[in-house]
Every structure is written in C-alpha cells, then in structure tokens.
Amino acid sequence: MTRLVHWRAAAFAAVALVAGAAAAQPLDLHRLDAVASSEERLEDVSGDLRASFERALARYDDELAARPWDVTGRIAQCQFIDDFASTYEYVEWSDELYDRGDQCAAALDERFPEHPEVVLWQLEREYDDEKIVAACDDVLASSGRQAWTAGQMARLYTLLASATDRLDGERRNLPKTAEFAREALELDELADVRVLLASALLEQGKRPEALEVLTSPFDGHSADDNAYRVRKMALYAELGERDAVLAVHAELAEHDAYYDHVEAAHALRAVGANEIAEVELDAQRDRPYTAADERARFLVAFESGTKEEALAAYNAWRDTGFQADPFGINRLALFGRHPSLPWAARDWLGLAGVLGALAALGLALLVPIALVHYRGLVVRARTGDAYPISGWALRHAWLALAAIVGAGVLSLFTAGPMDLFGEDGSAWAGIEPQQLARMLISESLIALVLLVPLGVAARRLEPDWWGRDWSLHKSAIVGVGAALLFRAPLLFVLLVASNAQHSVQFDSDVWRSLEAVDERYGFAAAVWVLAVAAPVTEEFVFRGVLLRAFSGHLAFGTANALQAALFAGAHLDLAAAPYLFVLGLVAGGLARRSGGLVAPMLLHGTFNLIVALLL
C-alpha cells in the first residue's frame, strides 16, 4: 500500500512539474501564423538595406580603383556614407555608419592632403563659423592657394563671406563681408553671394552699389528657390525699385516652390503695390492665419484700403489677442487717418491701458526719489540738520523725471501704426525710418512742453540759475573744451579715416532714430534734436532740477552720481551707459562750479554735435 502511494505521489509530482513548466511559458500564437511577422520582415528589410549599402560602396570602390586621381569621386563616396547615415538614421547599425563616414573622411584627407575639393567639402559640412573663418584665412595665407582653381577660390570666398556675416551680430564687420563677397564675384559671376553682398552694401548705405549687384544679369542661386526671390524683392523694396519688385514677383508664379506670402506682401506694400500685396495675403489662407498675418493685412488696408476695410482688418487683428494693440497706438493712428470711424469699448480700454502704464512708470520713478528722501532723513537724524524747505524739492525732481520719461511714452502715439510686441521680439526693428523720425521729433517737443511748468518754477526758485559764478565766455570755453576732450578719439577717427562714417557705428535705437530724422527731415533737424533740444532739456532736468533737489538731501558727490546714473539709464543704451555716466558726472561738476547750466549745456551740445557729424 505504502509503495503504491509513493509511486502515485511521484507520478503526480512529475505531472505537476511538467504542467508547471509549461504554464510558465506564455503562449506565442504567432507560431500559428502562416506569414512572417512584422519584426521578421523588418529584419529582412534591414538586412537588404545593409546589403544594398555595401553593394553601393563596392561600386564606388571599383569605379575609383580605375581612377586613383579622382578626388571628387572619392568625396562623392564619403558623402554617400554621410547621406545614407542621415537618411536611415534609425537602422541598428547607425553607429557603425558614422564610424565608416569618419574613416572615409580620414582616408580622403590622407590620400589628398590639403586638396581644395577636400577642404571645401569639409568646410561645407562645418557648423562652427569661427572654424570656417579660421580655415579660410589659413588657405588664403598659404602658398598652397596657388593650387586652387578660380571656381574653388570663389567657393572659398563665398563660405568666408557667409560665415563672416553670420558671426557679425552687431553688424560692425559689414565691410569685410562685402569684401569677401566681392572677391567671390570677381572670380565667379555666378557665386551665390549677390543677395548677401547687396544686403551688406545696403546696411552700409551704399545704395547704388547694392542696386548694381542685384540687377546683374547673373545670379548663381537656384532658379527654383522662391524664398530667395522674396528676399530679393525685400531688398529691391528697400531700394525703392518698384519695377524690379514687380518683375521678381512675376517670376514667383513661374516656379512651384514655397515662399512666405506675407514677406512678399510686405515688399509689395513698401513700393505701393497694395492690390497685389492683398492678393499675396489672400494666398496665405492655405495655412492658419497668425497675428502677424492679420497685422500685415491691417497695414495694407490702412495704407490703401477704404476706411471700412481698414477698421475690419484692425478688428481682425485685435481679435488675435490683447497684445495686438495693447495701448491703442494703432487705433489712434487709424483715428488720425479716418476720424469718423466708431470706437469700440476695447479700443478705449487700450487707451486706458496707456494711463495705467504711465501711472506705473510714475510709481517706478518714485523709487529713486524715495531712496533719496529716506537717505536724507537718516543723515539729518544723525546731524540734526533741518529738512530743506526752500529751493528745488524732491517733488520737482519726480516731476522732471516723469516729464522726460512720459515724453518718450507719449511719442509712441505719434509714430503711426506699429507692432509694439511683434513676433520674435522684432517689433522695434520693423519700425520704418519715417516713424522713428516722427517719434524723436515729437518726443523732443513733448518734453519741452511738459517741462514748461518747471521752467516757470525755475524763474522763482533760482532766478540766476543760468550762470552765477562763471561768465558766459568762461562757460563756453570750458564746456566746449571738455566736450572736445571727451570726443578726442572719435574726432581722430573722423579726421583720419577716409570712410569715417562707416568705420564708426553705433548700435542703438537712439542712433537709428537720429539717422531717420536726418534722412527724413534733413541734417538741420537732426542737429536741432541732437545738439540743441536734447542738451537743453536733459541738462535742465538732470543737472538743473535733479542735482539741486538731491543735493538738498545728500552730499554733492552722492547726488551727482545718482543723477548721472539716472541720466545714463534714461538713454536705454547699455553699451553707451558708462560713457554717459561719466559725462553726467562731469556735467554735474561743471554745473556746481559754474553755478549755472550754460557750461553743462554747451558741454552736452558740443558732445552731441560731434556725433551728428557722423550722420
């Protein structure tokens, strides 16, 4: 009995073990498939792909074995590996592909050291512009350049011009870019640098040369690139060449290639071809309309549409969001063009936003005032001095600051339609020169008007504030002399450099505005703004009101430094801030020593007049 139980138990255990083992394996129903699985097929394809790749490489090897001198053929082989790697980047053996690409490039370098085609191929694959420039410079400096053909040298200069341009964020190296582009064109009429060169020449103000480059019968760029054509349209538009813009626009339809219709519309609008611009904007409907598109449509309607069309386009733009016209600048421009158009509630809201912005600015300006006030209290608590109740007070300082800053804000409303918060932060750059000119002129006039009450107060508070301790003669000599000393380096450049105006460049919104005034209203207007209106108002505010008000609460040195810092900050130019700060300090010192404002005004006016000579 016991033996039977043992045998049964053993049999049961054995069966249980087998069943358990079987149960641990999941059932693979694909084993029942009559055709191959997806994974199997993918493996097959991958294997085929690899075999195809190897066959293609072998073909290259065979062809090149009979042509050991064929450098372009070897480059094609290496390029094939690179292109294959990027086309099939998800294959399992992609790492091996990249390795083989590196090996091919190394073998190429070893077989044809310093060969122009190899160097160019390497440079054309290089992303680091500084390395491109350095490599090109090496070639140009070496005697090995004698081995380069005209076409190869043209390609080198093309790479050099493009890399130099990309590195030139502050646009200070435009002459170099232009020089390299010209070299390329000297060697090859079809070098693809015409738009680059024309753009660089235009930025340097060399309009006739830019036009000559663009209107050449030769253009080495691909004929199928409509985006390139639109860039040409933009350049022609900047040159005011309406016929050329329309001629290039006509070519767009002949090639079925993508281009930015809004950009084309801008160029057309700039030369007054508004009906065609409207057609371009309509064509943009095949993709979702962005706020920028609506704005472009509004600008076209504003310039050439009926008042109803302009209002409809404005509302369509406002519908994209509050940022479209947050302060009603464009609604006010529309009002100026079509006064009879009705105002919506949100339009008034925009203007109310202005008041809010001004109030916020006013509050912000209280910060330095408050700091001075409380610092003064602390000092007086220690010294026991009385609180100054006569002369310029801190409230006058606040009003003066508010007038200067408020004038800048209010001048925005005289600019005409503009996009305050454009896409990519490019709003300011998109403002046209005549708008900048209007803004600067308006700002100087508004500031003068806003400062009238303080001017009246000045007659009461400091009757002889123009000059107490120095004569006019002495103020003039010292003021002008100090300015000449300040600007000695710039004067040297102006006198020595043959192309001074383009060897010195300022990169600030103020400078662009001044150039715009010069272009739009003439040199006399620019001199008035730069050398008369600005010095008079700024000296009055900073050295007249602020310095005197702060001096009642702080030691002169501290007060002078604070007003100089506010003076530098008010120009919104970080690069020029140190220079302006020192100018503010010196002007403040002059104001104290002379007992008046004539000397600092002449210092400031002469300082600015020298800059005006660059216009």
Added chain:
Amino acid sequence: MRTTILLAALAANVVLAQPEIDAGSAPETLDAKSAEARGFEFWQGRLATRDAAAAARWFGMAAADGRPLSQYMLAEQYRTGTGVERDLTRALELYREAANQGLAAAQMMLGQAYLLGLGGIARDADAAFRWLREAARQENPEALFMLSVLYASGQGVEQDRDFGWSLAVRAAALGQARAAATVGPRFLYDPSVRDVEKGLHFLRQSAESNDAQGAYLLALEYLRGTHLPRDPGLGAQRLTQAAHALPAASLLLSVLYTKGIGVEANAARAAELLDAGLAKATPSDKNSFAWTLAAGPDEDFRDGALAVRIMEQLTADPSQRFPAFLDTLAAAYAEAGRFDDAVNAQTQAIEALPANVTAERRQPFERRRALYRGGSPYRETP
C-alpha cells in the same frame, strides 16, 4: 652724443652683419611643405629678388617628396624654360604626377597636351577628354572651355552641343577670356539664347582681359551700333587693341584710318595696317574683309576698289577659286561699278557650286547675279 654715435654704429653693425640668404643650400631638415613654401618665396620674389633657379631647386625637393603643387610648378618651369633648361618631356612627366594626385591645373595641362599633341606625345582625344573632364569638374576655367569645344565638336566624347554651350558659359563666368569672346556674340545674336546684357558683359570682360578676339568683337558692336550706342572712337580703340593679334582687326582698322572714322585720317597708317593685315590674314579672313568692303550695310566701311584688289589677288590662285570667294569678287566688282565683270564673276561662282548643291543654297547666288544684271550692287541687311 658719443653714446648715441656708439649705439648707432652698433645697430648698423648688427644690420649689416646679417648673413645673405643662401638660395643654393637646402637644409636636410626642411620638410617638403616648407620647401614648397620656400620655392614660392623665390618664385614670387617675396624673400629677395625673384630667383627662378632657386625656386626650381626648392620645388624639385618638394616634388621629389610627392607634393603635387611643387610638381606642377616645376613642370611649368620646364615647359617655359624659366630657371631651368626647357624640357617638355620632363614637364609632361611632372604634370602627370601632379595630375594623378588630383591637381586640377596639371590635369588641364595634360589634357591640353593630349589635345594638341604637345611635348612629343601623340594626339589622343579620348585621353584629352578624360583629363580635361577631371580639371573641369574642379572648375578650372581653361579646362571647362576646352571641354566645351570637345563636346561641341564630338571629339573624344559623344557630341552634345547644348552641354558644350553650358560649359563654355560656365568658363566665361569664371573669367576665361576666350570663352567670354565665344559666348558673347551668341548671347547677342542667337535668338535661342538671346540675352543682350550677358552678351555685352562677356565681350567687355574678354576685351578687358586683353583677349584680341573679344576686343575685336566689342569693336564691331561699337561700330555697328546695334546693341551699344555707336561710338567709332571706342571701336577704333578696341580694334587697335586687337590688331597686333588679329588680321581682321588690322584690316578693319585700316579702313577707319583711310576714311577718318573714329580716328584722324592717316593714309600712311592705313596702308601700314592694310599691309600687315593682308600679310597675316588667311584667305577666309581676306574674303570676310572684302565682303564687308563690297556688300556691308554701312556705307562708311564700303570700298569697292580695295575689295576688288584683294579678291582679284586671292582668286588669281586657282586653288582659291571657291564659289564664296568668287561671289565676293562679284560683289566687289558691283560695288566698284563694274557690273559686267560682276555678272561674269557671279556666273563663275554659280558654275563652281557643287553639282548636288541644294536650290536653297543656289538661290542667293542667282539673286545676286540678277541684281548685277540690273546694274545694282548687293547690300547686306543690317
């Protein structure tokens, strides 16, 4: 004062005591790349005065080490006999070595040698094509132009006129003067590719590169006034530029000096140019010139008597009595008012036409004979 003089003397001593650069020695430690650079310094005269012999020594050292550019430079020196004794065979060997290493200029020279049978090698259109193709691929302008000729004529490669044209245009765009002179007129006159701006640009480019053909063609544009404002003065200038190399330019310039067109009339200078031109001109050049004198649309350039003189001299040789030449002689007679002689000459021209000539080709000859019978000279339409 004494100190100053002493210091000046010391400085002068230091300067004057500098050793002269020994162009002859080649230190063993100088690597091939440096040797090549040194060769260029002597070749271009950067180190001291230009010294081709020294350059050859340095290039030779670098060439022996396999530097393709040095091989090419040394080959050039052997080809031109600059700094070394002229040796075309050695030059070709060096070109081949450099070409095998992918140097485009050497490939072009080797291709040219095969094309023209230079340096003792047999002409070989296929080899010429192969090497020129390599150089052209690297955008060597001369190779591009020569290759365009091969494609146009079907030498060494299957004929493809369109591709040949595009190669010639590419060569011209890269500044090849002769290519520019070739493509310029076609851009001006061939309706299928007409582009006046490009045509004039290439002619100017060619002329400014001192290509005689380009200068001559540009001169014609100034004289004809078709695509440029008529300016005989500028035309005369360009003809003067081309006259030393092109008999056609010399001949046309002689007419300007005879008639005082664009230059002050000067019979002696005209005679000098005419003689010089006729001495170098091919029969075809003479025929073209005489045709212009006889039947050109511009009255200012017509001179029947001179045309008669040239063509009578040319056709006096029985081997030159081609229909076209006799046709020109007839036109010359007609321009000179000798219509009977014109009819006779034209009849001879028609009889000289091949038996299988097409009616289309025969008709102009017949028409002109009819004109002469009617007592009218033939005029080309502008």
